[in-house]
Amino acid sequence: QLLMQESGPGLVKPSGTLSLTCTVFSGSITSSSYSWGWIRQPPGKGLEWIGSIYYTGSMYYNPSLKSRVTISVDTSKNQFSLKLTSVTAADTAMYFCTRLHCSSPSCQSSYFFGMDVWGQGTTVTVSS
């Protein structure tokens, strides 16, 4: 059974960069049927899509975050990572990594079959 685990600092200073890594266990990040994504959830609030990446490096981002977000993949370590720059208190949230089951690297419309595996999440607080 594939497992995913987020790791990274739990506290980031305002205007700094949030960096998280997701490690994939018991499965390959180079599988052609999946992309890999990030979702966040502010305390007591709903879910927000951040972006995703295919193992070849094709990246897709939420337009509202695109100027601050970079998602990258390291196939040798079976990991993918999130960087979010110029953070503010509004970026305080639980951050989840997730697997997107897709029949196309772009995961759009009818090529998408759901986010079927999730990490447990990691809390990131932006505060001085």
Add this chain to the structure above:
Amino acid sequence: EIVMTQSPATLSVSPGERATLSCRTSQSISSNLAWYQQKPGQAPRLLIYGSSIRATGIPARFSGSGSGTEFTLTISSLQSEDFAVYYCQQYDYWPLYTFGQGTKLEIK
């Protein structure tokens, strides 16, 4: 941007009864809608995609329906483990996936 509206915000139902949750979108998304269940302190869990296709391992008491702008998640006979928050998600307007604000299903 597509606006997702879930109703009601909170639904109180007794165990063994049927629960019906609604999700409405501001623009047509065909059948490109998924449902997730989230329990406190846990990650979301995929229930339904393609509006009506159950994900692997999801019990048959969960069913989804709808297309266009109106969607429904029905839980036919509520079990104790079903009390949670439920989110709908559209994936028609890629690369911006959007979620509803959630419906909290609580024990009556």
